[in-house]
Amino acid sequence: MTTEKETLNYGPVLFHYDLFPEKLEQHGKVKKVITKRGTFALKEAEMTEEERSWFTHVIQRLSEIGFHQVVPLYPTKFGDYTVQLGSRTYYLMPWFASDERNEKAKDEVLLDHLGKIHALTLKEQDFSNEVVEHSYQYLMNRWENRQYEMERFTEEAEQKTYMSPFELTYLSHFHQIMRMTEEAKRRLKDWYDTCQREKRYRSVLCHGKVSRNHLIFNPTGEGHLLNFEKAVLDTPVRDLAVYFRRAAHQREWTVEEGKFLLDSYEKHVQLLNEERGLLISYLSYPEPVFNAVDLYCSRRNDYSQIEMVHRLESRIRAMKKIRDFCDAIMIAPPPAPLDNSDTVPTKIHINDEGDHI
Amino acid sequence: MNLINTLENEYELYGIRWKEKPHIIMTDLGEKRIRYWKDYERLKWHVKWRDESSKGSGAVPDRMIRTNSGETAIQYGEQWISIHDHAEALFGCDEVERWGQFIGNLLKCAVKYDGKENLDLQTELPVFDINQCLRLSQKYMEANFSCITTSIYEAKERLKLSEAIRSKVKDSELPVLEREMSFKNGKKIFHFLFYQGGDAWPVRGYLPFRMFLLEWLEHSSPLSVKQLLTEVNKHFTLDHEQGLLLLAEIVTPWEIYDCLKQLDNSSLERMVEGLKKYEECWESNRTLVKTVTEWFDEKRRKVAL
Numbered sequence: 001m002t003t004e005k006e007t008l009n010y011g012p013v014l015f016h017y018d019l020f021p022e023k024l025e026q027h028g029k030v031k032k033v034i035t036k037r038g039t040f041a042l043k044e045a046e047m048t049e050e051e052r053s054w055f056t057h058v059i060q061r062l063s064e065i066g067f068h069q070v071v072p073l074y075p076t077k078f079g080d081y082t083v084q085l086g087s088r089t090y091y092l093m094p095w096f097a098s099d100e101r102n103e104k105a106k107d108e109v110l111l112d113h114l115g116k117i118h119a120l121t122l123k124e125q126d127f128s129n130e131v132v133e134h135s136y137q138y139l140m141n142r143w144e145n146r147q148y149e150m151e152r153f154t155e156e157a158e159q160k161t162y163m164s165p166f167e168l169t170y171l172s173h174f175h176q177i178m179r180m181t182e183e184a185k186r187r188l189k190d191w192y193d194t195c196q197r198e199k200r201y202r203s204v205l206c207h208g209k210v211s212r213n214h215l216i217f218n219p220t221g222e223g224h225l226l227n228f229e230k231a232v233l234d235t236p237v238r239d240l241a242v243y244f245r246r247a248a249h250q251r252e253w254t255v256e257e258g259k260f261l262l263d264s265y266e267k268h269v270q271l272l273n274e275e276r277g278l279l280i281s282y283l284s285y286p287e288p289v290f291n292a293v294d295l296y297c298s299r300r301n302d303y304s305q306i307e308m309v310h311r312l313e314s315r316i317r318a319m320k321k322i323r324d325f326c327d328a329i330m331i332a333p334p335p336a337p338l339d340n341s342d343t344v345p346t347k348i349h350i351n352d353e354g355d356h357i
Numbered sequence: 358m359n360l361i362n363t364l365e366n367e368y369e370l371y372g373i374r375w376k377e378k379p380h381i382i383m384t385d386l387g388e389k390r391i392r393y394w395k396d397y398e399r400l401k402w403h404v405k406w407r408d409e410s411s412k413g414s415g416a417v418p419d420r421m422i423r424t425n426s427g428e429t430a431i432q433y434g435e436q437w438i439s440i441h442d443h444a445e446a447l448f449g450c451d452e453v454e455r456w457g458q459f460i461g462n463l464l465k466c467a468v469k470y471d472g473k474e475n476l477d478l479q480t481e482l483p484v485f486d487i488n489q490c491l492r493l494s495q496k497y498m499e500a501n502f503s504c505i506t507t508s509i510y511e512a513k514e515r516l517k518l519s520e521a522i523r524s525k526v527k528d529s530e531l532p533v534l535e536r537e538m539s540f541k542n543g544k545k546i547f548h549f550l551f552y553q554g555g556d557a558w559p560v561r562g563y564l565p566f567r568m569f570l571l572e573w574l575e576h577s578s579p580l581s582v583k584q585l586l587t588e589v590n591k592h593f594t595l596d597h598e599q600g601l602l603l604l605a606e607i608v609t610p611w612e613i614y615d616c617l618k619q620l621d622n623s624s625l626e627r628m629v630e631g632l633k634k635y636e637e638c639w640e641s642n643r644t645l646v647k648t649v650t651e652w653f654d655e656k657r658r659k660v661a662l
Contacts, residue, residue: 011547012415015442018386079423084413 457588
């Protein structure tokens with residue numbers, strides 16, 4: 001239920017839209033605003049001025065280049081697409097009720113839309129040794145530091161007379177986890193070498209926060225993407241890695257399904273061999289397992305041992321599925337011709353400084 | 358085509374009808390105010406200060422509602438017309454923090470966009486003329502009214518002080534502000550501060566803010582003026598040159614004009630009444646000068662500690 005206080009809190013924001021709420025409901029990070037003029041979704045976010053202007057640029061640019069499956073932003077009566085109040089930023093969208101009939105098709109639509117956005121914004125970048133070198137070194141250093149932290153955790157655990165169930169579980173999978181880490185690093189090095197040899201890399205507009213929750217269906221059943229707050233120009237592999245890593249954690253997810261979805265994505269953007277290798281590299285790196293260890297170290301008193309072990313085991317299971325998925329996609333199709341200008345429509349404005357991998 | 362039809366075509370507003378011709382209309386989205394602009398440069402300046410000062414502020418100035426095509430105004434005959442929100446309920450001067458944030462933001466923009474980028478912008482720089490005051494007061498000085506002789510003496514001293522302060526910061530940019538800054542322009546919508554701006558040519562310097570502080574003092578207390586300055590200072594620093602420029606404007610004896618205007622020697626009764634008003638006007642301004650200088654002194658002491 002809406003309280004008077006809530007209405008007053010959101011009043012200064014909704015005033016910009018000439019909306020007077022009859023009811024406000026919290027749905028995750030979004031407020032459902034029910035008014036006489038219709039029902040709207042009000043999103044609250046923290047963005048800098050630069051992020052705000054990039055965010056609105058992305059939404060407008062997607063529409064200009066012909067991608068209309070984005071939940072539109074309503075302008076305020078003063079022509080702005082966001083409202084800034086203190087450190088908070090708000091933006092208003094139409095409210096689409098969730099339609100459970102479409103839940104099954106969600107992943108397919110999500111990958112299809114990602115493929116379309118990537119194809120529309122695909123750009124062969126002028127080779128910059130500095131960018132590639134920086135991206136490679138940055139990621140490699142980060143991974144090696146993380147690996148070192150995990151090795152230290154292992155050593156400390158091994159010195160204990162009585163290990164905790166969590167430590168025991170972790171240690172029993174340690175060699176396998178390290179093998180995945182080495183595989184990720186080797187694949188990353190391969191990508192770097194290929195870039196240096198071929199003098200090429202491609203960038204697209206990445207959604208930046210790919211998730212099933214960021215796809216909703218309008219009343220006619222058409223899927224629309226939302227939450228482009230973290231959109232960034234980067235390798236297409238970035239969005240794919242985020243999606244597949246998350247998807248593999250779902251109990252019912254299978255390698256076959258993943259393969260099918262990657263194929264449907266590749267109908268829009270055929271991955272280059274080195275990009276496929278980079279995707280395998282990103283996916284192979286066992287960051288989710290390392291995160292479970294971090295959580296164990298920092299908040300072991302907040303959760304029981306059994307909860308911690310369950311979390312770790314579920315992540316290790318997901319990593320195994322990812323490893324199988326990587327094996328399945330490693331059989332690369334014939335390399336795509338590089339000059340595919342017929343299939344690459346208008347390019348989005350590229351901010352080279354923002355490019356990173 | 359009449360104005361109402363034009364507005365309905367150009368704006369996403371329906372059911373438009375006059376409430377108070379020619380300024381207030383009723384629409385499906387509530388009451389709106391119409392402003393008429395003969396000069397496009399002036400309109401542009403008013404769009405800019407409204408847009409800029411609203412950024413990140415919990416207070417909202419009456420920005421131009423955009424047309425269907427995103428414009429800030431429409432051309433109607435030989436003039437430009439803009440539409441704004443309109444509210445009646447006064448915000449009052451209890452919520453000093455909100456006022457402080459709004460004025461701080463306003464001053465920040467007023468110094469940043471000081472009209473330099475727009476060479477066509479007409480800005481007036483009010484200059485105090487002591488000689489004119491002396492001429493006006495001449496006939497009363499002979500009668501030796503103590504309040505007049507004392508105030509003229511004090512005015513000369515304050516002017517010297519003001520000039521001395523100004524000479525220290527003569528290279529600093531002055532803010533370009535709306536001619537009339539009034540706390541009565543602060544209205545309440547949803548508990549937030551909605552500020553209804555004007556449409557006159559702007560002025561250069563702190564005189565509008567001085568008038569605002571005087572009005573604030575008349576409706577509150579010296580303590581509240583100090584609180585307001587403290588809040589403004591959080592968003593727009595008065596610690597350096599801009600603070601000195603404000604102090605110089607506060608010390609300048611602008612009120613002597615108003616005091617002298619109160620005098621009327623056409624009859625004894627009017628003269629007595631005029632002198633009473635003269636004293637009241639002088640005293641309230643004196644309190645303002647004392648309050649603001651005290652605030653600056655207290656702030657300096659805190660820094661020194």
